[in-house]
Amino acid sequence: MDKTALNRYFRNIFLFLIFCFGVWAERTGYIEEMAYYQEDVIYLAGEHLYLTLVSGGLAVLTGVPLGIYLSRPKMAQRAEASMQLLNIGGTIPTLALLALAMSVLGIGNNAAIFGLWVATLLPIVRNTFTGLRSVPAHMKEAARGMGMTPGQMLRQVELPNSLFVIMAGIRTALAINIGTAPLAFLIGGTSLGELIFTGIAVDDQAMMLAGAITTALLAVVIDFALGLLTMAFVSRGVNPLRQRTA
Amino acid sequence: MITLDKLTKIFDTPNGSITAADHISMEVPTGEICVLLGPSGCGKTTTLKMVNRIIPATSGRVLIHGEDTSQMNTVDLRRNIGYVIQQIGLFPNMTIEDNISVVPKLLGWSAEKYKKRALELLDLVALDPAIFLKRYPSELSGGQQQRVGVIRALAADPKVMLMDEPFGAIDPINREVIQDEFLKMQKELQKTILFVSHDIDEAVKMGDKIAIFREGKLEQYAAPDDLLAHPANDFIAGFVGNDRTLKRLQLVTAGEVMQQNPSMVTLDQPLDEALQLMESRDLEAVTVVNREQKPIGMVRREIAQVHRGSCRDHHDGLPTVIYQDDDLRSVVSRLYRVDASWLPVVDGEGYLQGVITQRGITHHVGATYRTQA
Numbered sequence A: 001m002d003k004t005a006l007n008r009y010f011r012n013i014f015l016f017l018i019f020c021f022g023v024w025a026e027r028t029g030y031i032e033e034m035a036y037y038q039e040d041v042i043y044l045a046g047e048h049l050y051l052t053l054v055s056g057g058l059a060v061l062t063g064v065p066l067g068i069y070l071s072r073p074k075m076a077q078r079a080e081a082s083m084q085l086l087n088i089g090g091t092i093p094t095l096a097l098l099a100l101a102m103s104v105l106g107i108g109n110n111a112a113i114f115g116l117w118v119a120t121l122l123p124i125v126r127n128t129f130t131g132l133r134s135v136p137a138h139m140k141e142a143a144r145g146m147g148m149t150p151g152q153m154l155r156q157v158e159l160p161n162s163l164f165v166i167m168a169g170i171r172t173a174l175a176i177n178i179g180t181a182p183l184a185f186l187i188g189g190t191s192l193g194e195l196i197f198t199g200i201a202v203d204d205q206a207m208m209l210a211g212a213i214t215t216a217l218l219a220v221v222i223d224f225a226l227g228l229l230t231m232a233f234v235s236r237g238v239n240p241l242r243q244r245t246a
Numbered sequence B: 001m002i003t004l005d006k007l008t009k010i011f012d013t014p015n016g017s018i019t020a021a022d023h024i025s026m027e028v029p030t031g032e033i034c035v036l037l038g039p040s041g042c043g044k045t046t047t048l049k050m051v052n053r054i055i056p057a058t059s060g061r062v063l064i065h066g067e068d069t070s071q072m073n074t075v076d077l078r079r080n081i082g083y084v085i086q087q088i089g090l091f092p093n094m095t096i097e098d099n100i101s102v103v104p105k106l107l108g109w110s111a112e113k114y115k116k117r118a119l120e121l122l123d124l125v126a127l128d129p130a131i132f133l134k135r136y137p138s139e140l141s142g143g144q145q146q147r148v149g150v151i152r153a154l155a156a157d158p159k160v161m162l163m164d165e166p167f168g169a170i171d172p173i174n175r176e177v178i179q180d181e182f183l184k185m186q187k188e189l190q191k192t193i194l195f196v197s198h199d200i201d202e203a204v205k206m207g208d209k210i211a212i213f214r215e216g217k218l219e220q221y222a223a224p225d226d227l228l229a230h231p232a233n234d235f236i237a238g239f240v241g242n243d244r245t246l247k248r249l250q251l252v253t254a255g256e257v258m259q260q261n262p263s264m265v266t267l268d269q270p271l272d273e274a275l276q277l278m279e280s281r282d283l284e285a286v287t288v289v290n291r292e293q294k295p296i297g298m299v300r301r302e303i304a305q306v307h308r309g310s311c312r313d314h315h316d317g318l319p320t321v322i323y324q325d326d327d328l329r330s331v332v333s334r335l336y337r338v339d340a341s342w343l344p345v346v347d348g349e350g351y352l353q354g355v356i357t358q359r360g361i362t363h364h365v366g367a368t369y370r371t372q373a
């Protein structure tokens, strides 16, 4: 069984489990109870998405250039050390990160966005860096030997050939981001965390589930959208999901 | 013309410095292929890459058509030199058309012009544009990729090409085919080419000149036949191999060695005329031709001596014929296979042009040795 077939297999199991969960939710009356929170869910999902898109967008806009910068030949000496530093940064628990952000930026969305930005940055920088570094040396030499400037080489050869890996990093990053955004509630940010944590606090299962399920749904939708973007922007010649060989 | 003038490269490594190229001086005339040949690590690639400044020279100069390349803009220099590497280096994110068009685009050609050029070049290597233009490199076989690598280097019609073991990654059968194809193209294109190889057979086949390298030094620079006939030292003699005389055979065509104005008889001539001819010229056999002067058989002397009648009734078939353009190696191989001491030589249309004999071949190969001694 090849890799895509295996993926399909797991996806089907996953869909089946969701279906079972839906049946269970209907039977126990949770669906009805959750519908009660519909208005909150819609509003908070919007806010949640706002947090994610702003902090995630910032992470892409900063992480990709940072990854590119670290992958340049002139940085070769310092790049590994910088990546280690980022990795260590990545081990700071997100909650601690949010607490730190709050202590500097105060309570509210700004602190949340900052915390989420930091939490999201690492996978993007790491994938951009490793993606660019894994472009084979001979391919870059061919580009150089044909008379490309470093900028032309980056745009025409290096980025297109590592875009799949970079996109994978962005997908991971946004999945982390959406999953972490509920914590923003704890430092005064507005997100689906409001339903989840309040639901837990007042022991209202339906309220908690309404928040949790919507968060999961958002994650799936965003990942799907990024999957489509990957298919659209990664050249067929280097997309491992679209290989036909001679 | 490419001129290397005391070209030197010293790599500084943590384990001390390595002299990869040591005062290399040589000249490649316009329109010729010069093969840089030698064992692995002898500095061929380093020397090649100093020409397009992928590796900066420690000292010495490279001149292209008399112009010092160190005075030129590096990017412009490279865009005007075709570059082919062993790993091919096609860009997997680009279609074949885009790969071929890289340098033309860098040079600012119009879309119309570079698209037309891509079509032309695919035709040149017999890859159907309808099939291949929009394919990606991963959808091509190794041999097809290698061909695209070569035509990509030819795209902007550079006068000078650098090729680093360009056919090294292909299986031997395909390699022969691509080599032949390339030589045919080169006959028309007349590029000035530096070609790295570690394979003496490839060097003899492809090179107008061969430069033998050893540990960063240029040991001998000569035409293949010269190199094989007169290796300058034991290292070179060892490198070109004990069978170097046999290798020389592939450098010569049958047409160059055959005896012209061959003796022949027609089918209707009487046998005793054939016998007279053989006796007067001291031949063991004579070619029989039809009315169109195409060889169809031979009459042996011992048969003509004991029989009467016409050649038509007493000739034997020819085991095989040799074409003028066949190289001597294949001629010798066929002479041995059919156990013949001579065979008629024909031109492309099949008309008799001469005969080639084992003695004539031996004499030809020996001639270079005699002039030297």
Ligand SMILES: Nc1ncnc2c1ncn2[C@@H]1O[C@H](COP(=O)(O)OP(=O)(O)O)[C@@H](O)[C@H]1O
Pocket (backbone or CB within 6 Å): B011, B012, B013, B018, B019, B020, B038, B039, B040, B041, B042, B043, B044, B045, B046, B047
């Ligand atoms: N970038 C480099 N740094 C240090 N030494 C090198 C470098 N490139 C090549 N060399 C050394 O230079 C010598 C010649 O290498 P090269 O020109 O690649 O040989 P060839 O192409 O003939 O096999 C070798 O000893 C090799 O190890």
Ligand SMILES: [Mg+2]
Pocket (backbone or CB within 6 Å): B044, B045, B046, B196
């Ligand atoms: Mg080499």
